[in-house]
Amino acid sequence: MISNLELRHIIESGFLPLSCSCTMNADGSLKIRVFDKDTGRVELLVTPIATSGLTSSRAIAELIGEIRNEMAARTKNFA
Template sequence: MIAITELNRIMASGFLPLSCDCSLNSDGSLRITVFEPSSGRVDLLLTRVSPQGLDSVRSIANLIGELRTEIKAGRRGFAAMG
């Protein structure tokens, strides 16, 4: 996996105008929150995403595409993914 700061930067740019925050859980999984910045409304919350395979801009872009599809489908959260 690439550095969490770089992951955050790429993810944030991929969800504009929404905001995205990625953080590492104690078990090494990722917590990803996509939200509307002015209201704080959470559009998607993933609490345990495997970072395996997130080692390039292309793989992260693919994840962003998948998550955008989930948001459009009206899904708001998952316990695990990947």
């Protein structure tokens, strides 16, 4: 099993060059906030994310991919 600290680090690293902060909610779920470090502009805020299914690198990579796809779709809609 992946520790919460390691899980947060992997997810936060998956959004470079943007910044990402992962916070554990009281119920054990995650809140992910992806933002531009220079401007502070929030690109996407996702909560709650159940951590029970994030037990492998593949599951974590799929989550990061889904969030990146959502961000790309939002950017495309605003362009």
